[in-house]
Amino acid sequence: xxxxxxxxxxxxxxxxxxxxxxxxxxxxxxxxxxxxxxxxxxxxxxxxxxxxxxxxxxxxxxxxxxxxxxxxxxxxxxxxxxxxxxxxxxxxxxxxxxxxxxxxxxxxxxxxxxxxxxxxxxxxxxxxxxxxxxxxxxxxxxxxxxxxxxxxxxxxxxxxxxxxxxxxxxxxxxxxxxxxxxxxxxxxxxxxxxxxxxxxxxxxxxxxxxxxxxxxxxx
Amino acid sequence: xxxxxxxxxxxxxxxxxxxxxxxxxxxxxxxxxxxxxxxxxxxxxxxxxxxxxxxxxxxxxxxxxxxxxxxxxxxxxxxxxxxxxxxxxxxxxxxxxxxxxxxxxxxxxxxxxxxxxxxxxxxxxxxxxxxxxxxxxxxxxxxxxxxxxxxxxxxxxxxxxxxxxxxxxxxxxxxxxxxxxxxxxxxxxxxxxxxxxxxxxxxxxxxxxxxxxxxxxxxxxxxxxxxxxxxxxxxxxxxxxxxxxxxxxxxxxxxxxxxxxxxxxxxxxxxxxxxxxxxxxxxxxxxxxxxxxxxxxxxxxxxxxxx
Numbered sequence: 001x002x003x004x005x006x007x008x009x010x011x012x013x014x015x016x017x018x019x020x021x022x023x024x025x026x027x028x029x030x031x032x033x034x035x036x037x038x039x040x041x042x043x044x045x046x047x048x049x050x051x052x053x054x055x056x057x058x059x060x061x062x063x064x065x066x067x068x069x070x071x072x073x074x075x076x077x078x079x080x081x082x083x084x085x086x087x088x089x090x091x092x093x094x095x096x097x098x099x100x101x102x103x104x105x106x107x108x109x110x111x112x113x114x115x116x117x118x119x120x121x122x123x124x125x126x127x128x129x130x131x132x133x134x135x136x137x138x139x140x141x142x143x144x145x146x147x148x149x150x151x152x153x154x155x156x157x158x159x160x161x162x163x164x165x166x167x168x169x170x171x172x173x174x175x176x177x178x179x180x181x182x183x184x185x186x187x188x189x190x191x192x193x194x195x196x197x198x199x200x201x202x203x204x205x206x207x208x209x210x211x212x213x214x215x216x217x218x219x
Numbered sequence: 220x221x222x223x224x225x226x227x228x229x230x231x232x233x234x235x236x237x238x239x240x241x242x243x244x245x246x247x248x249x250x251x252x253x254x255x256x257x258x259x260x261x262x263x264x265x266x267x268x269x270x271x272x273x274x275x276x277x278x279x280x281x282x283x284x285x286x287x288x289x290x291x292x293x294x295x296x297x298x299x300x301x302x303x304x305x306x307x308x309x310x311x312x313x314x315x316x317x318x319x320x321x322x323x324x325x326x327x328x329x330x331x332x333x334x335x336x337x338x339x340x341x342x343x344x345x346x347x348x349x350x351x352x353x354x355x356x357x358x359x360x361x362x363x364x365x366x367x368x369x370x371x372x373x374x375x376x377x378x379x380x381x382x383x384x385x386x387x388x389x390x391x392x393x394x395x396x397x398x399x400x401x402x403x404x405x406x407x408x409x410x411x412x413x414x415x416x417x418x419x420x421x422x423x424x425x426x427x428x429x430x431x432x433x434x435x436x437x438x439x440x441x442x443x444x445x446x447x448x449x450x451x452x453x454x455x456x457x458x459x460x461x462x463x464x465x466x467x468x469x470x471x472x473x474x475x476x477x478x479x480x481x482x483x484x485x486x487x488x489x490x491x492x493x494x495x496x497x498x499x500x501x502x503x504x505x506x507x508x509x510x511x512x513x514x515x516x517x518x519x520x521x522x523x524x525x526x
Contacts, residue, residue: 122305125270126318126367127295140309215309217351 007189016190021174023194029170030198033089033161037096038104038154045101046146049108053142054134062109066102074099078163087168092161099160100153107149111142140215147210151203158199162191172198220246221267221375221409226276226432228262236262237432240276245424246374249401249408253418253455254428260411263432264377267409268297280375295319298368298376298406302383304360306352312338312363313348319371330370337366342396358389365397369404378410382417394420415456419444427452 010016017023052062074095081091115138123137124130139146162173172195179188221244229235237259244250252260265271266278269290278285285293306315314321316334321327335345341362352360361381368376382390398421401408412418418425419440426437429451436448444463447453457463461479467487468475474487 116308118301118303118305119307121270122299122301122303123307125265125268125294125299125301125305127291127293127322128318129291132322137307217309217311217353 003185003189006186007193010186011190011193023172023175026170026172026174027194027198029164030158030161030172030195031202033093033096033164033169033171034154034157034202036089037093037157037161038100038150040093041097041100041153042104042150044097045104046108049105049149050112050134050139052105053109053112054130054138056113059109062105066105069098070102072098074160075163075166078166082167089164089169091167092164092169095163096157096161100157103149103153103156105149107146107152110149111144111146112138114145115141143213143215144210147206147213151206151210154202154206155199158202159195162195220244220281221407222279222282223263223266224277224279226263226266226273226278228259228266228271228432229274234431235274237273240432240434242426242434242437244407244409246407247405248423249410249421250424250426251410251412251418251422252426252428253412253415253422255413255430257430258428259430259432260413260428261379264379264409264411267375267377268294268299270294295323295371296373296375298371298373300361300364300368300376300378300381302380304352304357304364306360306363306367308352310351311348312350312352312355315352315363316348316366316370318367323371334366334370337369338363340369341366341400356389357385358393361385361393362396365400369400374407376406376408378408380412381410383412383414390417397421419456427455 077095085091164171165173175191226240228237254260313334317330320330382393427435429435436452464479476485
């Protein structure tokens with residue numbers, strides 16, 4: 001228990017927050033890695049997921065690919081890409097993208113699949129193009145599910161982004177790995193608490209966005 | 220005018236959904252396709268706006284093969300009403316009605332103003348325009364569906380069991396409303412139902428289908444009632460059950476109409492009322508032999524081809 005109090009003291013000490021290696025900078029780095037990882041993953045997974053959901057084709061393949069990607073151990077990926085690509089951000093970033101893709105893919109195709117096929121049929125019969133059906137019917141109605149996927153992907157990447165420090169980058173992982181090496185457990189635990197707090201804060205933000213973008217008119 | 224020319228649709232199974240269907244839907248009249256499930260009536264309806272493409276034969280609108288028309292453009296100029304209203308749940312009623320005009324480039328303001336007029340036309344209060352579909356009753360949703368189909372002022376209206384999911388009282392109201400609208404608008408309506416009473420109520424021409432889209436009989440309601448082509452049509456219209464065979468019985472000086480089972484259903488009024496055709500404000504097309512594809516013989520002929 002005293003370790004936890006020491007960790008909290010460490011994390012709330014203003015002296016630890018300032019400077020180029022302070023908590024403030026590391027927090028921003030951590031967020032930046034998350035944004036990059038989830039952003040790149042979204043650019044890949046969301047269009048594919050929407051295509052699969054809209055056309056209802058290739059679902060089996062998408063599910064299998066997402067399942068396989070989920071099974072990959074992220075630490076192993078980071079180490080593997082680190083060995084291949086050397087020290088730097090690219091190796092962990094690839095691992096984060098691989099980590100984020102399954103949730104985003106599932107969110108995107110279930111967003112389309114959840115829309116009542118009769119609604120889609122009616123939209124098509126009114127003369128909407130396939131793109132219009134996607135952007136004006138399936139996306140607005142499926143937005144909550146798409147954001148559920150985004151939330152889950154973001155949460156996983158935030159929790160894992162500390163691995164960036166493992167191969168020489170910044171982020172809140174620096175405190176965790178530094179604390180581990182120097183047996184400074186309050187620092188290590190403090191870093192972990194910060195990751196948790198960041199994850200909760202971002203989750204709350206995304207939940208808010210999800211509420212705001214929920215389609216109106218649904219009972 | 221819509222013409223089906225030897226149209227067939229097969230989904231690859233042993234028996235095609237529709238085979239060798241030919242008929243003509245005259246302009247400015249209401250033609251009802253009536254049949255049980257599996258009769259291919261919805262498939263035929265959806266061929267007109269290319270929601271289904273036939274695997275054989277052609278569908279022509281005013282002598283233009285629909286297969287040569289871009290489906291999106293085609294659908295925007297054909298009104299479509301379906302059983303589940305098919306309204307977009309995340310859009311207000313007025314935006315739902317304005318869907319097609321907005322798609323075709325009408326300014327949103329103008330489209331909304333016209334949509335409100337259309338709501339009134341189908342018997343809804345303009346105030347409902349701001350609501351979402353889920354806030355309306357089933358009958359109101361179907362009215363909105365009709366308003367949406369009329370929004371781009373199409374010549375053709377396709378109606379796929381539009382009143383099938385509402386209760387009988389509301390259904391009767393909606394049927395009356397549609398008959399009234401049709402009297403004013405004179406659209407070319409192709410209407411699909413499994414309810415023979417609805418078919419007789421609304422159809423200038425009624426086409427009774429057997430499974431596989433085979434025409435059992437086509438004609439005006441009067442013609443079909445007066446002379447069912449065969450036992451299938453007879454049992455479909457209920458000729459044998461007694462509900463179509465009415466008798467007059469004198470009770471206290473008034474003449475009561477009773478059905479085959481002896482139940483009283485009305486009083487006979489000798490005053491010469493307006494004819495059916497005059498009530499609907501449209502000429503009866505059923506006796507128009509110029510496009511005789513759908514004459515009784517046609518159905519019998521095709522029936523003969525079935526193995």
